[in-house]
Amino acid sequence: MANPEHILLIGSILLLVSIVVGKAGFRFGVPVLLLFLGVGMLFGNDGFGVLKFDDFKFTQFIGIIALNIILFSGGMDTRTSEIRPVAGQGIVLATLGVLITALITGYFIYFITGLIGGFISMSFPESLLLASVLSSTDSASVFAILRTKKQELKNNLRPMLELESGSNDPMAYLLTIILIQVLQSGDFSVGGMCLNICLQMSIGAAAGYLLGRLTILLMNNININQALYPVLLLTCVFVTFSVTGLLNGNGYLAVYLAGLVVGNHKVVHKKSMMTFFEGFTWLFQIVIFLTLGLLVNPSELVPVAGLGIFIGLFMILFARPAAVLISLIPFREMSTRARLYVSWVGLRGAVPIIFATYPVIAGVQHASLIFNSVFFVCILSLIIQGTTVGTMGKWLNLTKPASKPTDFNVELPEEIKAAMSEIEVIPSMMTNGHLLMNLQLPDNTLVVMMKRGNKYCVPKGKTSLQIGDKLLVITDDDEELRKTYESLGIEEYSMRKNA
Secondary structure (H helix, E strand, O other): OOOHHHHHHHHHHHHHHHHHHHHHHHHOOOOHHHHHHHHHHHHOOOOOOOOOOOOHHHHHHHHHHHHHHHHHHHHHOOOHHHHHHHHHHHHHHHHHHHHHHHHHHHHHHHHHHHHOOOOOOOOHHHHHHHHHHOOOOOHHHHHHHHHHOOEEEOOOHHHHHHHHHHHOHHHHHHHHHHHHHHHHHOOOOHHHHHHHHHHHHHHHHHHHHHHHHHHHHHHHHOOOOHHHHHHHHHHHHHHHHHHHHHOOOOHHHHHHHHHHHHHOOOOOOHHHHHHHHHHHHHHHHHHHHHHHHHHOOHHHHOOOHHHHHHHHHHHHHHHHHHHHHHHOOOOOOOOHHHHHHHHHOOOOOHHHHHHOHHHHHHOOOOHHHHHHHHHHHHHHHHHHHHOOHHHHHHHOOOEEEOOOOOOOOOOOOOOOOOEEEEEEOOHHHHOOOOEHHHOOOOOOOEEEEEEEOOEEEOOOOOOEOOOOOEEEEEEOOHHHHHHHHHHOOOOOOOOEEOO
C-alpha cells in the first residue's frame, strides 16, 4: 500500500495537470470537464497505470459529496428574480422532460439491441434503466460551460437551463433506483412508481425549503469565528441531504432548493461564503471527473462504441429535442429558436456516470455494459454539444455580449442597500470643465474612487479628469443611479447594485 506522501504527491500532480490542461483547453473551446476526465483516464489502469483504481462504492460516495456541493452552490448563485419568469419551463423540463427522454430512449435501446446482431440483447426494463441513467442533463457540465463562456444568453435561457439541470437529477435518480428494484424483484407497478416519485419529490421540496430557512436562522444567530461560517454552511448542506433521505425524500432536490433559499435571503458573510463555495465547487468538479476517469478502462469502451454512438446521436438529435418540444408545448411565448437551443444544451456528464455506478453495486445483469455505455455517451455529448454551446447560441442569434469585467473589485456589506456603478469619462461629461467638481452630479451621488491606467486614487473636487478615466460612483438606489447617468448625459444605463 502506498504511503501518505506518495498519495498526496500523486493527487497533487493530478490536480495540477488538470488545472493546466483545463486552462489550455479553454482557449480552444474544449470543455474543461472533458479534459479533467481525460487526465483521469490517462493516469488510470489503461493509461500510464499510475493509479490502479476500481472502487465503484468509493466513486459513488465521492459523487454524492460532489453533487451536494455543486447543486447547493448552483442554487445559492441563482437569483429568484431571474428564474421566476422561467420557473414553469424549468420545472416541466426537469420532471416531464426527463421522463419523456427516458421512455423514448428506452424504446430505442430495446429496439436496436434486439434488431442488430452485434449488440447484446437487453430486456425492456434493462433498456429503460440505461435510458433513465442518461435521462437528466448534468448540472456540473451545464453550470461550468454556461458560466465560463464569454457571452450571455437572451430570453432568460441561462437561468432556465441551470434550473433544469439543477433540479432534474432527482427524477433520473428515482427512475434509476425504481428500475433497479424492478430488475431485482420482478415486481413493477406504474401506479406505485408514480406515487413513489411524487412522494419523494414532495418531501424533498418541503425539506429543502424548511431546512434552508433553518440554515439562514442558524447562520444569522450564531456567533462564531468568521472563518468558520463557510464550514458551518457546508455542514448544513450535508445535514439537509441526509435528513431528507431519512425522511424518504429526495436529497438532491432538497439541497438545490436549500441553496436557492439561502442565496436569496440576507445571511451574514454571504459574499465570502459564496466565494468559498465557488472554489470548493471547482475543486470537487475536478475531483469527481478525475475519479470517474480513473475508474473507467478505455479498452472496455471499444466494445460498446457502436452502441454508444447510436444512443448518443439518437439522444442528441431526436430524444432530447422531442422531450423539449413536447414539454414546452404549453409555453407558447417561447420562440422556436429558444426551444432549439434548449434542445441542444442537453449535456450529459458526471451525474449520469455516477448514477451508472448504482446498477454495478446492485449487481444488476449487464451492469458493466450499462456503465461503459453511459460513460461513452457522456464523452460523446461533451465533445459534440459541449464544444458547440457557444456556436449554437450565436447561430440561433440568442447571445449578447458579456458584461465587461469590472475595474473596481469593491463590495458593500449586505445590509447597505446602495447602488454602485463604474462610469468611464467621455468628452460630453466635461462640457463645464475638466475638474471633478464640474461634473453635474445629484447631491446624494459620490465619486469614491478613480482609475487612470493601472493607478487608483480617491479623487477630490479639484482632481483633473481625462477622457478614459474610470470612476466608481455610489448613490442611494437604482432610481438615483439612473438620474446620475442622465445628469452626466450617458445614454447606456449600467448598474452594479449591492444585492
